[in-house]
Amino acid sequence: MTELTAQNWEPITEASTRLSDDEIKELHKSVPNWQVVEINNLKHLQRHFEFPNFEQSLEFVYEVGKKALEQKHYPKLVVDVTYVTVDWVTHDLHGLHKNDFVMALRVDDMLSRWELISGEKDAVEEASEESFPASDPPGY
Numbered sequence: 833m834t835e836l837t838a839q840n841w842e843p844i845t846e847a848s849t850r851l852s853d854d855e856i857k858e859l860h861k862s863v864p865n866w867q868v869v870e871i872n873n874l875k876h877l878q879r880h881f882e883f884p885n886f887e888q889s890l891e892f893v894y895e896v897g898k899k900a901l902e903q904k905h906y907p908k909l910v911v912d913v914t915y916v917t918v919d920w921v922t923h924d925l926h927g928l929h930k931n932d933f934v935m936a937l938r939v940d941d942m943l944s945r946w947e948l949i950s951g952e953k954d955a956v957e958e959a960s961e962e963s964f965p966a967s968d969p970p971g972y
């Protein structure tokens with residue numbers, strides 16, 4: 833099979849069609865932790881992520897949201913205290929497109945760096961608190 837990569841994005845045009853079941857099966861091999869689910873006769877790509885607390889769930893959703901904004905391809909995000917569900921579908925095509933698999937792969941790539949990302953954030957917060965203590969913000 834041709835390996836899916838995070839760069840495989842294709843613009844949706846009038847010629848674009850949703851994937852066939854065989855194509856879905858093939859692309860699914862690149863993101864095995866995601867599930868293909870059928871909702872109201874439409875196939876979606878979903879993954880459930882667990883986090884130790886709501887803060888982490890929210891940070892994760894924010895990072896996924898930034899990826900979505902970069903690409904203007906938007907997921908359904910369900911945030912609960914200790915889990916997040918990410919759901920991709922290409923609404924314009926009423927089904928799955930390769931792009932949904934590309935986005936899933938980008939989320940997986942981001943997750944593999946997740947500890948690093950949250951670690952860096954903590955460090956940044958500490959540094960800015962030192963420079964501008966909450967009791968004495970700049971300009972006050």
Ligand SMILES: C[C@H](O)[C@H](O)[C@H]1CNC2=NC(N)=NC(=O)C2=N1
Nearest residue numbers: 904905906907921922923924925
């Ligand atoms: C014009 C605009 O780019 C399109 O409507 C995009 C926006 N983001 C989208 N996101 C998703 N998930 N599916 C779409 O069909 C879609 N369409």
